[in-house]
Amino acid sequence: MTQEKTQAAAEDGTKTVLVAGAGGVIGRHVADEYARRGAQVRGLSRRPVTGARWDHLPVDLLDRDATRAGLEATRDTTHLVFGAYIERATTAEQIQVNSALLTNALDGLEAADAPLRHVTLYQGGKAYGAHLGYFNTPARERDARLVQPNFYYDQEDILRAAAAERGFHATMLRPEGVVGYAVGNPMNLLMVIAVYASICRELGQPLRFPGTHAAYDALYQVTDASLLARATVWAGSEPRAAGEVYNITNGDQIRWRHLWPVFARHFGMDYAEPQPVPLADAMPHHEDLWQGMVSRYDLVPTPFEDLAGWSFGDFLFRSGFDNVTSTIKARQHGFEDCLDTEDRFIELFDRLAAERIIPPLG
Template sequence: MTTETTAPTNDAVLVAGAGGVVGRSVVEHFARTGVTTRGISRRAPQGVSGWTHLPVDLLDADAAVEGLRAASDTTRLAFAAYIEKADLAEQIGPNVALLEHTLDALDRLGAPLRHVTLYQGMKYYGAHLGRFTTPAKEDDPRLLVPNFYYDQEDLLRERAAQRGFALTVFRPEAVMGYAQGTPMNLLMAIGTYVAMTRELGLPLRFPGQRETYDRILYQMTDAELLARATDWAGSAPTAAGEAFNITNGDVVRWSHLWKRLADHFGLELGEPQTLPLATVMPPREDLWNRMVERHGLVPTPYTELVDWRFGDMILGSTWDNVSNVIKLRQAGFGACHDSADRLVELLDDLGRRRILPAAPGVEVQPV
């Protein structure tokens, strides 16, 4: 089995979607290793140093060429850019355009591109549609429904064959990490819900379905682990041309995870009570503003904090969401996390940085 490697310092890494949970973590990872790192996003992630921010409009082919002139030495592209659309078919056009314009701009600029990492997710297997075959495997057949993952991957493989660069596709689930202004984020949904429960002095109740709480198995993918896998994939021969499921390596049951959270934050664990978060939580903006003031938190606008519809989708799912990660292990990437431990670590980090109120005993950074 091969071991993790680090990108050569003569690489130049470009991260599309640097403002999101995945992109921010990838930028942090490569910048920390001393590799020339640039990121494309509408706004620059705060608190990340050692990289160059490029505010490029990737939906405009000509603007992409002009905006990426400063990245004409790019050897590796990590593509995490994404545009949300409610309709599945409507997602295809803009998301394929983002990738196509990025690849074509780098080609027109003569960039010595040698590897591209593309990020997908469990929607590849139909996790958003209902019960699907689990554990999902990379060679499971595609579905009939529209899915921009399929179109992006087909485009990437076509361009790779034409232009001679390698590619790797990762399929994580519930990527856990923080990025400012990225409300489709399970870490922030859980953390904010727990923090508000604690602020009101209430028992911690699971807000999804009772069946989900007791029975359903779920997986998570740490954003930092995904960044390390991205680094590995760029130089591992076993990763070239392959698609990999990637998770922390374990499965969680919500009942066990909720008890862990209650214990960590000093809360009474209550019985589950199904709550439509998208209805119940948006009117709590005044509560959030009071918490920001009382705890000296970073003043994040409430509308940018959490997409509660996303929380409902995850916590209300009544089917297992599990993928097989053996292919990745056999290819040589064996890093893993205990998901409950890691969730607590991430929430404590948010507490230290005053993004959310800290758990008891966690020392916060000075203002």
């Protein structure tokens, strides 16, 4: 990027936003939030995004040459929001593939001579070791990295080096337990709970927490996807956010022990004590039942494998340790948005029912 173009972009308040991973629950909410605020938005994903009010680009970020060709159409991009992610079986494979996604996106925009001003990169609790077991809480952004390799670290190093070399700013956001709805994106705690509860009710069973007693009693936190989208917009224009890392959650902590009886009442179900059930093993057996529910309740047809991430739910509902991060730094720097998690779950369940994603409640 030329110095003249960088200066012109800095002086121009308009935003042209490119969202990588726009088909995911995070990317979809961010793209919608920027579009709602009047920005020009383009979303990258391998599959089309139903109902998008912004331009969709089917770019494969793993293909370096295809990425460069595809990003020619985004040469006016001022803000990159990077939410693309590919799951792999080993740490080394995760690092390799997810580093390539980010590198190809950055290099594609550089080749297009885009006037890039800011990049937002999403991380998560794995940065603190949440996937390994107990970690020090409340976790703070200044906590030291772990000796365990992690693709978040590699991506952050890649991004910081590119920002220093090419003259844009970068911010890393760390949500936890993201809840929201996006068609065909199963890595979503909201959908795990909503679909599990709907199937249990259809079977005439009470609602049981399907994890361990330790997880039932541990402190946990979630991040509403719409709140995270607002944090992303804030980070992209807040000077104090340049080069910083922020934990972003709803701002409160929960215990599943308190919430699951509330969920049962809202779904019109009886509640029973926890019973560990491996969802990834149990729930696929109810695919035919769900297809019957789609017809009976006139639900939006969604492939069962895209409806809920059962392995994702199993992991969270078996994490028997406190999972809490501090959001003080974001508040001190100006992002003070917060939500009551119990209230928000109820609102989102109602929205899923109203949009015929799950059957009517109560």
